[in-house]
Amino acid sequence: MTEDSDWVERFPGLSRLDLPTKQLLTKRSTIVRVPKNTMVFGPGKSPENMLFLLDGTVRVQQVSETGHQIVLYRIEAGQSCVLTTACLLAYDDYSAEGIAESVVKAAAVPREVFDDLVAGSKPFRDFVFAAFSKRLTDLFLMIDEVAFQRVDVRLADKLIKLSSGADSVSTTHQKLSVELGTAREVISRQLQEFQRRGWIEQARGSVTLKDRQQLQTLANHNA
Known part of the structure; x- marks a missing residue:
């Protein structure tokens, strides 16, 4: 057993899943490593995996056509990427970019596994939407700060x-x-x-x- 084989336990919402679902996540996931200052995802690209960050930090930022940038949020170890979640749910492409601020290690769960679990596992679905709601609230607060x-x-x-x-x-x-x-x-x-x-x-x-x-x-x- 490798040090990353129990990565599910590092996410409180996932650690409460039943054993078969945990085993499915660990069996079907791939551990990916991304160098510092590398683009993890970008506009126009379609997500193929749900990302669960194990180490490092990813900065998610929006870049306008004129080159103006704004940081939307950061993904820290122990968090999932809410933008990836949104794109997977909507079958849409990314509209922002994610940059590795440090060496990043993440568990990548394929889209088909994500789809099956959202449809068939209430605890997994609760985890996904709880994280989604929290980040959405943070984004509204950020918009309020920028505007007012x-x-x-x-x-x-x-x-x-x-x-x-x-x-x-x-x-x-x-x-x-x-x-x-x-x-x-x-x-x-x-x-x-x-x-x-x-x-x-x-x-x-x-x-x-x-x-x-x-x-x-x-x-x-x-x-």
Whole structure:
């Protein structure tokens, strides 16, 4: 038995399935590995498998015809890809792209197995739609932020979250603009203002948080 043969147990919703269904998933799935910065899926492509992430992070982003980008969400270890779920259910092509932010390992379950389980297994169907509903709620919140929240508030919040408690964030103005769905110039102006206030210090490819408390106070306007 390999270390990945019990991957189903790493997903709470799947671990509650009956033994025959678990065995079907593990027997019919394939463990795939994707290098960092590789496109896992992209617009116009049809999903052939349901993906369950075991290791790494995948960034799902929308790219407009003019090249404008916005991060929709990230898939972390222990999660399934809701966009893949939607495309499988609708027999549709991807409308966004997924980029491996690190080395990624995932269990790929073929479309026909996914279809059979959605139709015949209530616990599996419940797992699929629970994950789908949660991500849909997150997307509505993201739309609300982009449409109605102040950029300075969202930027302060994003810097704190990306820092994960560290003193600095490895990022660029362009990456932050993609994260927040706004223009690079807007991010640059706001970072300059944060620096003028003494809250941050900028360097090439990084932002140092000099006054986390002030950033947190501003970010709390998102609450």
